[in-house]
Amino acid sequence: MQASNHSFAVGRADQVAYYAGRHAPAAWPHQVGAVPTIAHCFRRRAVLDTPDTPAHCRILVGAAGSGKTQLAANEARTAWQAGQLDLLVWVTAGSRAAILTAYAQAIAEITGRDPADPEQGAREFLAWLRPGGAGETVRRLIVLDGLFDPDDLRGLWPPDQPVGRTLVTTWRRDLAREGLGRQVVTVPSFSSAEAFDYLTAVLAASGRFEPPEQLEALARELGHLPLALAQAAAYLGSTGLSCADYLRLLGDDGQRLADLVPDPGGLPDEQSLPLPYAWDLALERADAQVPVGTARMLLELVAPLASDGIPAAVLTAAVRYLDRQRTDRPAEDAEHAGPEERADGALALLHRWSLLDYDPADQDRSVRVHPMVQRAVREGVPASRAAELAAVAADLLLVASRKSADEANATTFFLTPPRDRAPHPRSRALDFPPDVLRSNVEALTRNDRALMLGSGEPGLRYGWSTGRELHALVLRVGDTLADDGRPQAALDYFEALLPTTAERLGARHESVTKLRGRIARLRAESGDPTAAITGYRRMIDDQLALLAPEYELYPSQRVRLVEEVTELRHRLAHWLERAGDLPGVARVYRDLLADDRYIASVNGRTGPPGFALLRDAAEWQERAGDAAAAVVVYRQLVNERLYTTGPADSGAFDIRFRFGHWLGESGDARGAVTVLTDLLNDQLRGEQREIAQGTRNTWSNAYAVVTDPDRSAIFRTRAALARWRGRSGDPRGAVALLSDLLDEQLRVLRPDHPDLATTRQALAYWQEQSRGTGWRRRR
Template sequence: MDRLVFGSGSSPASTSNAVEAPVTGAVVQAGAIHGDVHVHGRQAGRLPFRFGVVPPVVDGYQLREVDLAAPVLVLSGMGGVGKTQLAAGIARDAWTSGGIDVLVWVTASSRQSIASDFAWCARQLTGLDDGDPERAAGHFLNWLGDTAANWLVVVDDLRAPGDLNGLWPPPSTSGRVVVTTRRRDAALAGPGRRRVDVEVFTAAESAAFLRARLTDHRGLAVGADRLAEVLGHLPLALAQATAYLVDRRITCDEYLTRFTERHRPLVALSPEPDSLPDQHRGTTAAVWGLSVELADRLQPTGLATPMLRFVSLLSPHAIPIDVFAAPALFAYLEAVVGRPVGAEEPRDALHCLHRLSLITCGPDDSGVRVHTLIQRVTRDEFASDDVGTLARVAADALVWACPRGQSNAPLPRPLRDNIDVLLSHVEETLSRPRFHHILVKKGNDLGYSGYPGAAHGFLARLHGAAARRFGVLHHDTLILGYLSAYWQAQGMRPADAAALLRSTADRLARVQGGTSPFALTARRDIAYHEGRAGHHRRAVALLEDVLPHIRAVFGERSTTALLTMSSLAFWLGEAGRTRAAMSIMRDYFDILEESLGTEHPDVLTARQNLGLLLSDTGDHTAAIALLTGVRDDQTRILGADHPDTLRTRHNLAVTLAHGGDPHGAAREFRALHLDEVRLHGPDHPDSRSVLREAVRWTWAANLASEW
């Protein structure tokens, strides 16, 4: 065997550095070499250098309204919004323009795949062949930091932020990094990094995309705008829908007909796996499966899926955050995971879904948004038993989130929208075996929002169903019949309305007793319509009789008792008993304001009634000031077109007239007439009544030339 001697000096104790043999290898250091030398090593790669496959441009590719100018760009968004296409566009432009010498495209399925791809690039660019992928990846990152060559590294579809720990390309004046991911974690932030949320197409981008995809099939484009809207302008869904309809020679409208058939899952409206367009790796329905699995692994584990199922029945646009604190939701989550659920866990689970771009949590937990197709795919996976359970959980949660103590105030718009969406999916489910209270909430809210006819129609339909299912004397049938009659009465002549409600109240009293809650409220409502009919003393007698019973059944400070006090005060005033009316109204107002605050609709109505009573006592100046304030507050809180606002404007005009200001009365009545005609048409009784007053006071103020 040939002898190798290493050392320094010439004595055995200090041997010389010498090699006495042929040498083969990458590196050798010797003072003297006796034999042949063969040095082999991997040479550094030549530039330009390109690694990985950049996805091709898709048919109908759209330049997006996204600011992509950043040295380290993180493109975040839900699956299917086109993050990879944006990154590919950056890569293609940089490479074809000659702006870079090195292009590396890595598909980040795992940390191991990132490290191994970086290691391969290191071997090609540095000539170093390290057997450990992590160390080899470090050689590549060092090379990026040292080179003067211009480079671009794209890390596509990053599954977890931790997969890039220690593998982020270094800051460089000659390099750029683009990362695409469904994640929104704080860990993606860092010095020099800019995260951009990629959203769905705009309406204009969707239209341009569909025009391009259907250029050779223009006859199929009928309904394209509606298709884009229904699919939520999601690029992936639009691409797969057009592939499906072109393969089957159906129009966009025909596709939508199939889409709206509830028995047909979304996966059945996608191309077959071997027919997916644009090299898609999965159908729209399958794209989010991995995201849900990853969200379920985050803390609190196992809650992401049931939370996503819960939100899939609600509005895609804005789910109030209070809904997620409902006891019914906690009970459902505990039943799913088989353990107690802490107070903070539902909100934490929402943020797990947010981090995976499956939902969007608004700033400061202002609400939750979710794409309509994610909801559709989630609902497609429901078992039949799940639908009934989740429907009731969602309905209970929405009812729980409704403002307490409100009577005739419309629901906040987000809650109303969520109730509408829920009922569009599961109204029939919530009607069996008993009618869920949310159905009553929906009907009454229609009326309180200024649509008594729609409220009557909705509740009458439920009443008919209850009568067929349970019989005419069943509790649900009686209550729905009363509520239907209540809203029907709002559009009737007062005497007819009183007669209708009297028959309803008699039926309730016969079956449930004269002091049952609904029988008492029906008697109170009869008094209102008697008063409208001009029978003021009769209204007062009815209310004085029913008020003690209402206080006993509902409570002294209950909303029902307070409304009855208000009504009694009003009709006392109309009957000429002003002092008694003022006494009751002040007591009522003090209790109401203390309980509900200054901006509650019931408090505003009480202020209006105080103003009218002040006017009746002759203090028109104080009454006008009070009514003007109420009008302005109602306009701000309820809206200019709300019935309460319109009523206050009418009363203000009347008070101005009685207070000796015909000019002000004429202006108020004329402006009110324009709004009544706009809202109800010129032949509506309110429009005609206001017109008569407008004409009267315009002539009285000698303002005819202005009208």
């Protein structure tokens, strides 16, 4: 566009550069471009200090709002005021066109000759700076502020000169490469001390003095980010709010960050964007480099998690989830890149734009995101998707925290009977440390309160209950602490959860029962089995109370309740045994049989309870010395065994022997004689059948017979039959049985075998009883 006085303007609609006509060359020192004004209460930071001579080109890289521009401006201003510069060029380097325009303006002002166009002007300026050029000995500092794309500087890097320095600020980490005389300086957020000092100074400047602990809390809540601190301080100054009130607003789920910073017209220090929008442009550019929405959605999924470290396994699971949402991924992607590779690529991209920090070597805390970035991303998610994304993040964390694919529910270890339980999970390595899991879960529950107690909204899916309950992830935290050998930490965690959960869900809710079960187990393992016993009994009573008629439940719901009670009874029995209360264990197994009968009646099952349950129940009645109860259970056990295998089954012989024994112990000696007589006949027939088939060893030497389990069992049955025949009032029958037994034992056993002494002793006793006049028939 031609203008008067030989001047012209070039550019495009959003950016126009005006070049005046001929003018006098610049006098030294000379400044091109406007250096940003110093921030209110600017705090000098040591980040640019170096013990060595600084490189001629330094690149300041960091996230938006970390203070890069102010550091560069302070560097430029300090050097200018100290008389160290002949030429200072400040370039707002948001695009290649802006850089070309600034270079053209610089050469125009230096030489007084207007270039034909910005490209020509940039070439002339760089030539002027190079060795042999007119500016070779000019002390200069060129600041390229806010470089957005490394390609924008292609061919435009200022030359490396002893008297010249270049300072670049950028978000792009791929630009920040050492070498070629360039020094990379990472600009972090303030330290806690720097943030406290800054807030104290900026508020004091407006006559505000807040308690130190409130200032520290505010700095911590804002992640020590300079941009966030500046805008929060400006908001406090304009509204008159106290730090405490502002902190309450920040913690209020109903308050958005955009409402807690000044409007664009009231932003401090010539800032152009309110805090929530500081990262939008970087995220938009990053998202354009991958399949549509992938980078943004990945950042959305990590936004509710812990800012100080998210495990790599969670991000791999997140990529799998995103794959399921996409329909446009080419087939070859699935062949050549797995979820781990795609997760690595997407995270490296977000890292490149300083939207997060990604360290693939640290598998436990591979991703770190600034809390203000996370909050801005969370608040940018439409309300219709927010609950779903939070639920997905929770489920991704749950899946990634499992130690094995078959460990689908952490409650299996706590509520499975010891007999049927898999090896203790402590023997397996955790995917990542419990503290990492805990910090992520705490972030989830803090950022989305519905996560701890599901609300049942339609958007909540992938493992969420349709009712309100603790998410399995919340329980998983304590489980992994216990698995990691830290039972006290797990106990403290579960006990802290219990009151709130019981208050919100009710004392008899399933989630409350799960918490109490874990607390009881951990207390017992710490040396207090009495607490476990009390706890399990209370849980059982609470669950059984839900079966009362006033609770209108479906049959399937009632069965589920009883099954839960059954699991609790197994745990109760375990700790009663540890406490030495054998009668208590026996009573629990009688209750377990009753539970089984109830479930059978509701489900329409016929037949006796399962063999394993009957066997265990019978053994515990024996150990408790309750003969009558043992008889009841052994009768069921014999009936089931005879029903399924027949009377001659060798596996049923021991059960029938025990049944006969406990019949006698319960006072029914005649019944014992009947059972044992039938048993002996079946054993003898079985022995004869084996001899006839040639499958039985008929040797008469001591070793063969002594080690024959079937012959030993026959001896045992004959001895018991003799005893109970005598007890039933037939001492002479007992003598006859014992005499025959002793003859056979003398034939096949060693002379010093202990069974011979036992049989002789019993024979002598019943011989004495058969001769005595005071014998009374026992019934």
